[in-house]
Amino acid sequence: MSGPAIALICATMIEIPGQPQASAMLGIALWMAIWWISECVPLALTALIPLVCFPLFGIASGKEIAPHYFNSIIFLFIGGFLIAQAMENTHLHKRIALNMLARLHASPLQLAMGFAGATAFLSMWISNTATTMLMVTIALPLLQRLMDDHKSEDIAPMATSFLLIIAYSANIGGMGTPVGTAPNLVFLENIRLYAPESVPSFLEWMMIGVPMVIVGLAVLFAVLGPQLSRLPWKPSDGAALHQSLVELGRMRFEEKMVGWVLTITALLWMSRKGIQTDSFDIPGWAGLLPYKGIDDGTVAILMASLLFLFRSKQHGAILNTASFRKLPWDIVLLLGGGFALAYGMQHSGLSGWIGGQLEFLGDVPLVLMMLGIACIIIFLTEITSNTATTQVMLPILAAASIASGLDITSTLLVATLAASCAFMLPVATPPNAIVFGTDRVPMHSMVKAGIRLNLIMIFIITAMVYVMRPLLPGF
Numbered sequence: 001m002s003g004p005a006i007a008l009i010c011a012t013m014i015e016i017p018g019q020p021q022a023s024a025m026l027g028i029a030l031w032m033a034i035w036w037i038s039e040c041v042p043l044a045l046t047a048l049i050p051l052v053c054f055p056l057f058g059i060a061s062g063k064e065i066a067p068h069y070f071n072s073i074i075f076l077f078i079g080g081f082l083i084a085q086a087m088e089n090t091h092l093h094k095r096i097a098l099n100m101l102a103r104l105h106a107s108p109l110q111l112a113m114g115f116a117g118a119t120a121f122l123s124m125w126i127s128n129t130a131t132t133m134l135m136v137t138i139a140l141p142l143l144q145r146l147m148d149d150h151k152s153e154d155i156a157p158m159a160t161s162f163l164l165i166i167a168y169s170a171n172i173g174g175m176g177t178p179v180g181t182a183p184n185l186v187f188l189e190n191i192r193l194y195a196p197e198s199v200p201s202f203l204e205w206m207m208i209g210v211p212m213v214i215v216g217l218a219v220l221f222a223v224l225g226p227q228l229s230r231l232p233w234k235p236s237d238g239a240a241l242h243q244s245l246v247e248l249g250r251m252r253f254e255e256k257m258v259g260w261v262l263t264i265t266a267l268l269w270m271s272r273k274g275i276q277t278d279s280f281d282i283p284g285w286a287g288l289l290p291y292k293g294i295d296d297g298t299v300a301i302l303m304a305s306l307l308f309l310f311r312s313k314q315h316g317a318i319l320n321t322a323s324f325r326k327l328p329w330d331i332v333l334l335l336g337g338g339f340a341l342a343y344g345m346q347h348s349g350l351s352g353w354i355g356g357q358l359e360f361l362g363d364v365p366l367v368l369m370m371l372g373i374a375c376i377i378i379f380l381t382e383i384t385s386n387t388a389t390t391q392v393m394l395p396i397l398a399a400a401s402i403a404s405g406l407d408i409t410s411t412l413l414v415a416t417l418a419a420s421c422a423f424m425l426p427v428a429t430p431p432n433a434i435v436f437g438t439d440r441v442p443m444h445s446m447v448k449a450g451i452r453l454n455l456i457m458i459f460i461i462t463a464m465v466y467v468m469r470p471l472l473p474g475f
Contacts, residue, residue, distance in 0.1 A: 003031035011057060019349030024057035026350055029392075032341060036388035043388055044330040047337020050344055059348050068343050069336030072297035073189045077335065079300020080179035081327060083265060084126035086258045086307045086318050091248070093122055094134060095255065098245040101138070108228045109221075112162055115139060116169040116217050123173030124180045124213070125262065132170045132431040136438065138244070139166060143440070160445045161227040163438060165220060167431035168453065172216035174420045176209040178202055178269075178296070182331060183390040184209075187416040189339045191409065193346060194398040198409045200472070201284070202269035202296055208468050212417060215460055223452050254318050257310045265303040269296055331387065338391025345395045354396060355403025366406055367466055370414045373397065374458045377418035382428045382454075386419040410469050414461055421457040424450030 010027030028049060035046040051069075054060045087093045097118040101111070115135055122131040143159045174181030178188060184205070192199050272294065273284040286294045304319070311317040345351045381389050394412055401408040422428035424447050426436035435441050 003034040006034065007031040007053070016349070016353050019353055021057065021059045021348040022350040022353050024053075025059055025344050025348035028053050028057070028059075029341060029345060029350070032337070033392045036392060037384045039385070042330065043385060044333040044337075047333045047335075047340075050337060050340035054340070054344055059344050065340050065343065068339040069333065071189070071336075071339060072295050073185050073192075073339070074332060074335060075297035076179065076295075076300045077182070077185055077332065078327060079297065079302075079304040080125070081127070082304035082307065082319060082323060083258070083262055083300070084130070085323055085326060086304075087126055087262065088130055089318060089323075090252070090254045090258050092255045092258050092262075093126060093131070094138075095245070095248055095251065097122065097134060097138065098248065108158070108162075109225060111142075112165050112225070112228050113221065115162070116165050116220065119166055119169035120173030120176070120213055120217060123170045124176035124209075125266075128170040128174050128181065129430040129434070131173070132167055132434045135166045135170075136163065136434055139163065140438065156440070157445075158227055160441050161224045161449075163435040163441050164446065164449055165224055167429075167435040168220050168224075168423055169217060170431040171420050171423065171429055172213055172220065175216070175417050176206065176213040178205045178209075179300075180209070181420055182335060182387040183416050183419040185335060186338055186387065186390040186394055187412055189335075190342055190394040190398055190412060193342055194351075194395075194402065195408050201273035203271070203273070204472055206270065207472055208413070208464065211468065212461070212464055215464060216421075216457065219453065219456050219460060223456070224449060252314075253312045254310065258307065258318060261303050261306055265299060268299045268303070272296065272299065334385075334387055334391070338387070341391060342395040342398075345399070351395060351399035352403075355399035355401075358400040358403055364404075366410060367462065369406060370410060370462045370466060371458065373411055373415050374418040374461050377415045378421050378454050378458060381419050381422040382425050386422060386429065390416060390419050407469070410465055413469070414465050417461045417465070418458070421454065421461070422450075423453040423457075 007024075007027035007030065010030065011024040014023040014026065016022040016026070032046050032049055035041055035049075036043060050060075050065055051062060054065050055062045100118040100121075101114045115138075119131055119135050122134070139162060143162065174184070178184045178200075188199065268285070271284055272286045286292070307319040308317060308323075345354075377389065377393065380393075393415055397411050397415055398408055400406070401411045423432070426433045426443070426446065428450075432446065436443070436446060
């Protein structure tokens with residue numbers, strides 16, 4: 001009951017000059033933060049607190065706050081998830097993975113690179129949980145065969161590194177696109193709210209997200225790759241991958257349709273806004289339409305809807321009524337609750353007041369501020385949901401950045417990317433938990449590898465954003 005108690009204390013005993021609703025908003029924000037961090041109740045339930053408390057405390061009416069639970073960013077998530085679900089239903093994601101792996105199995109290191117590349121690519125478009133489950137399912141029989149052919153105690157340490165590479169690649173891959181992981185969507189909504197002129201397009205995000213994925217994978221292999229060189233291997237050990245691809249048979253109609261829908265969707269996302277620089281201006285297709293207002297959420301829902309219309313003689317419709325029941329409505333509510341929280345903090349004046357208290361940060365060099373943010377977020381997400389962490393922290397960082405005159409895009413982007421880099425503990429991310437659940441990854445191995453990656457990624461993320469941010473047009 002500490003959350004509600006703190007909310008009441010703030011609302012009744014704290015007075016913020018000039019902002020009558022800000023004290024109540026402060027209490028509600030602390031209440032939600034406590035419940036999200038402790039997870040004492042379902043995260044989705046905490047996300048619904050604004051619907052009840054904002055009208056009661058006069059922060060915003062129910063009619064004002066409800067639309068934030070189903071805005072355009074939410075529909076981008078829903079549409080992207082439906083397309084990802086179609087990939088899983090048709091096993092297109094498995095075909096993509098096996099096509100990559102069947103060509104990369106000449107050595108343990110090459111095979112691990114194939115697994116990492118396939119995992120990261122799939123995680124840019126579908127759930128990192130589903131991606132990790134798929135790749136672990138493919139990897140375990142290979143590792144078991146090696147253990148049967150050689151001494152288990154010799155293979156076990158290398159098998160651990162192999163599985164960790166899969167989990168960490170899924171986490172890293174989520175940084176590549178706006179739909180790769182939920183914190184990216186939290187970033188987009190907060191930027192839209194606090195700095196609408198700086199909202200990046202899908203392509204602009206990828207211009208920093210994809211290089212971030214590539215560098216992240218390079219760091220991953222620098223840390224874990226050397227151990228794989230000692231793994232005993234012969235070319236025939238990877239033959240099972242080619243056999244699995246053969247067993248899938250020829251590409252079916254529904255797989256082709258999903259592949260085309262995914263490709264066209266990605267192209268529409270990337271070309272919607274176009275590219276503008278001082279030397280040239282390439283218009284996006286949305287600007288050529290007679291009516292403005294098309295966004296990435298519109299594209300996602302349009303293309304996902306097509307998958308309900310395509311059907312094959314053998315398997316029926318690619319997506320059906322059951323597809324809506326499989327949507328992660330708890331994450332949808334969690335995102336909506338965070339968007340409502342950000343709106344409430346801005347609308348009540350709390351963000352402005354917090355920013356005023358943090359004006360001293362204006363004297364801190366931007367690069368040091370970014371390093372500190374990356375460090376805090378990376379280690380905080382080891383013990384809390386990365387979505388909940390960004391929901392709480394991004395509005396505060398936005399207010400602090402505006403008040404201190406710091407670049408809001410840089411500070412929020414560093415925090416968002418850092419939220420995908422929790423590598424130390426099984427509870428940090430679902431991919432970590434999945435590989436830990438195989439009983440082939442000891443806790444001390446995950447912690448040892450994870451803390452090294454955490455510390456390196458703090459500097460990598462800061463450097464990448466600091467260097468690339470000024471080069472991105474309109475970001």
